Amino acid sequence: MARLTIKGISKSFGSSHAVRDVSLDVEDGELVCLLGPSGSGKSTLLRMIGGFEAPTAGSILIDAKDVTSLPPEKRPTGMVFQSHALWTHMDVFNNIAFGLKLRRLPKAEIRERVEQALALVGLADYGKRMTTQLSGGQQQRVALARSLVLEPKILLLDEPFASLDQHLRERLREEVRDIQQRLGITTLFVTHGQDEALALADRIVVMRDGSTEQIGPPDRIYREPETEFVAGFIGSMNFIRTTVKAGLSEHAAFALPVPVADGDVVLAVRPEALSIATAKGAGAGVVHRSIDFGTHKVVDVDLADATRVKVMTSSDSNWTKSMQVDLTATAFRVFRDNRLVHEFATTQSRQNDRVFGHA
Numbered sequence: 299m300a301r302l303t304i305k306g307i308s309k310s311f312g313s314s315h316a317v318r319d320v321s322l323d324v325e326d327g328e329l330v331c332l333l334g335p336s337g338s339g340k341s342t343l344l345r346m347i348g349g350f351e352a353p354t355a356g357s358i359l360i361d362a363k364d365v366t367s368l369p370p371e372k373r374p375t376g377m378v379f380q381s382h383a384l385w386t387h388m389d390v391f392n393n394i395a396f397g398l399k400l401r402r403l404p405k406a407e408i409r410e411r412v413e414q415a416l417a418l419v420g421l422a423d424y425g426k427r428m429t430t431q432l433s434g435g436q437q438q439r440v441a442l443a444r445s446l447v448l449e450p451k452i453l454l455l456d457e458p459f460a461s462l463d464q465h466l467r468e469r470l471r472e473e474v475r476d477i478q479q480r481l482g483i484t485t486l487f488v489t490h491g492q493d494e495a496l497a498l499a500d501r502i503v504v505m506r507d508g509s510t511e512q513i514g515p516p517d518r519i520y521r522e523p524e525t526e527f528v529a530g531f532i533g534s535m536n537f538i539r540t541t542v543k544a545g546l547s548e549h550a551a552f553a554l555p556v557p558v559a560d561g562d563v564v565l566a567v568r569p570e571a572l573s574i575a576t577a578k579g580a581g582a583g584v585v586h587r588s589i590d591f592g593t594h595k596v597v598d599v600d601l602a603d604a605t606r607v608k609v610m611t612s613s614d615s616n617w618t619k620s621m622q623v624d625l626t627a628t629a630f631r632v633f634r635d636n637r638l639v640h641e642f643a644t645t646q647s648r649q650n651d652r653v654f655g656h657a
């Protein structure tokens with residue numbers, strides 16, 4: 299267990315700024331996900347923490363000790379890469395034992411620790427297998443065991459399951475979460491999958507163009523996005539472009555009070571924050587289709603300005619193509635130039651949160 303402090307760290311490759319002035323505190327035993335689109339600087343940030351890349355500016359402290367200029371092997375960190383790079387000429391046992399042998403630990407201790415690590419990742423009987431005889435998921439488990447056996451204070455995972463199929467990825471990330479909690483090991487996990495971040499993280503760092511866009515626990519990131527980018531990056535979101543005049547949105551379907559300065563804004567509304575009702579006469583929109591997910595339905599509604607919005611409704615409601623409907627937003631956030639300028643929520647939206655499990 300260890301505490302990680304990142305202070306104003308940047309990395310440039312020539313004229314390209316991969317990471318820009320990132321500061322972050324990670325608590326003892328915390329699991330933090332670095333989430334962002336391709337090229338946002340997640341891997342570069344992780345590699346700097348692991349010592350595989352030298353920062354252009356800033357410093358990295360582990361338990362208050364400055365490690366910025368230490369090589370990877372001198373840092374109390376363990377890194378698992380996307381491509382696991384196991385040694386194909388060694389069996390599983392020796393792959394995991396390798397780092398311990400370098401440290402010249404006694405044979406008996408090596409055996410014990412490797413066996414513990416294998417048990418931890420669910421591969422107790424696989425020590426004698428060659429790594430080429432393992433499935434992709436098993437290989438990633440070996441890569442994880444190879445890091446864990448060195449008992450790092452901080453575990454760094456760079457999209458470790460990206461090459462695996464969805465089902466296996468979900469299983470492995472739950473296993474990682476279990477192991478991480480059992481060992482209480484401080485962990486940074488890079489992913490570009492929002493589901494993965496929501497499922498795993500104590501806190502999510504949303505990155506964009508090398509900078510941190512928002513840092514917070516998953517429910518905060520989901521419910522209170524501070525920028526339009528974050529609002530669109532995590533979960534399903536409807537964006538409605540409108541113009542505000544005298545405190546009112548001029549959008550035909552969303553003529554709402556929006557107490558901000560006149561001008562163009564974007565209303566961001568979650569599908570579960572919209573309620574739908576049959577219109578008396580011509581409605582605000584027309585049902586395009588309805589998809590039944592068993593637990594709930596998602597109805598696509600086309601508005602007059604050709605915006606298509608998604609509405610989450612209960613599974614016992616019935617919406618068919620071409621029905622005229624009215625929509626009410628029970629919660630929305632208003633953005634201008636990516637920044638939050640107004641937020642609105644009714645008590646109704648909190649009830650919906652309970653119904654749909656977003657509390």
Ligand SMILES: Nc1ncnc2c1ncn2[C@@H]1O[C@H](COP(=O)(O)OP(=O)(O)OP(=O)(O)O)[C@@H](O)[C@H]1O
Binds near residue numbers: 337
């Ligand atoms: N060794 C390098 N030399 C030059 N540019 C680099 C190098 N490594 C990364 N970059 C650039 O830095 C930026 C950030 O890259 P990085 O790999 O950190 O992003 P990422 O968020 O991890 O992306 P991905 O999800 O695709 O892995 C990108 O524009 C990338 O092209």
